Amino acid sequence: MAHNWHNFEDRDALAESLADLAERTLSASIAKNGVASLALSGGSTPKLFFEVLSQRPLDWAKVIVTLVDERWVPVEHERSNARLVAEHFAKGPAKAARFIPLYTGADTPEDGVGAATLATEALPETFDVVVMGMGSDGHTASWFPGGDNLAAAIDPAQELPLLPMRAEAAGEPRITFTLPRLLSVKTLILHIEGEEKRAVLDKARLEGDIEEMPIRAILRQDRVPTEIFYAP
Numbered sequence: 001m002a003h004n005w006h007n008f009e010d011r012d013a014l015a016e017s018l019a020d021l022a023e024r025t026l027s028a029s030i031a032k033n034g035v036a037s038l039a040l041s042g043g044s045t046p047k048l049f050f051e052v053l054s055q056r057p058l059d060w061a062k063v064i065v066t067l068v069d070e071r072w073v074p075v076e077h078e079r080s081n082a083r084l085v086a087e088h089f090a091k092g093p094a095k096a097a098r099f100i101p102l103y104t105g106a107d108t109p110e111d112g113v114g115a116a117t118l119a120t121e122a123l124p125e126t127f128d129v130v131v132m133g134m135g136s137d138g139h140t141a142s143w144f145p146g147g148d149n150l151a152a153a154i155d156p157a158q159e160l161p162l163l164p165m166r167a168e169a170a171g172e173p174r175i176t177f178t179l180p181r182l183l184s185v186k187t188l189i190l191h192i193e194g195e196e197k198r199a200v201l202d203k204a205r206l207e208g209d210i211e212e213m214p215i216r217a218i219l220r221q222d223r224v225p226t227e228i229f230y231a232p
């Protein structure tokens with residue numbers, strides 16, 4: 001499936017354009033279905049995009065927001081992706097959106113994945129917008145090289161929407177949406193910033209095992225085009 005490249009001179013321009021695309025897609029879905037859904041990545045890259053999108057004049061009360069993955073830590077923790085959403089996205093107009101967290105408060109993601117799965121059943125079967133990020137090791141969502149559930153998470157036939165994930169490089173146990181669940185989407189975005197990550201992405205586009213660079217599961221799938229947003 002084609003990748004559509006959107007290259008920007010700087011990160012401000014990228015954030016505005018990415019927010020334009022998300023706003024357009026969400027607003028079309030609200031007009032057609034009365035509801036829209038958005039799955040966001042965590043980490044450090046999306047902060048500016050969150051700030052810009054959160055100010056857009058959408059009917060946010062009709063938007064359901066979740067994360068593509070979460071670190072298994074409480075929302076107060078500095079590494080919580082939900083905390084990033086709370087601080088940089090759930091403010092201004094976007095505060096009216098309904099947020100479905102993946103962290104449930106259970107001791108482990110293995111204990112909590114059932115409740116998280118139930119909670120995410122409130123999402124429409126097809127996401128309107130999914131925004132993926134990528135780490136400098138080629139992971140995306142919590143699909144880490146060497147992850148204990150990596151093969152299951154990126155299995156195109158996987159029927160479970162969410163899986164726990166543990167990996168040395170992950171820092172803490174994780175929970176993550178699986179490949180088929182995230183590919184059930186109208187607009188799939190990959191958000192990359194910085195020349196170091198651009199080099200990682202270029203390497204991922206070459207031949208090689210998907211499990212070595214799990215972002216390849218996105219780049220090589222043929223269900224939905226990937227809109228690649230890049231700024232140095």
Ligand SMILES: O=C1O[C@H](COP(=O)(O)O)[C@@H](O)[C@H](O)[C@H]1O
Nearest residue numbers: 041042043044045133134135141
């Ligand atoms: O751990 C994570 O890392 C990736 C990449 O994050 P970044 O800090 O390099 O932007 C992120 O996409 C994922 O959601 C997050 O949990």
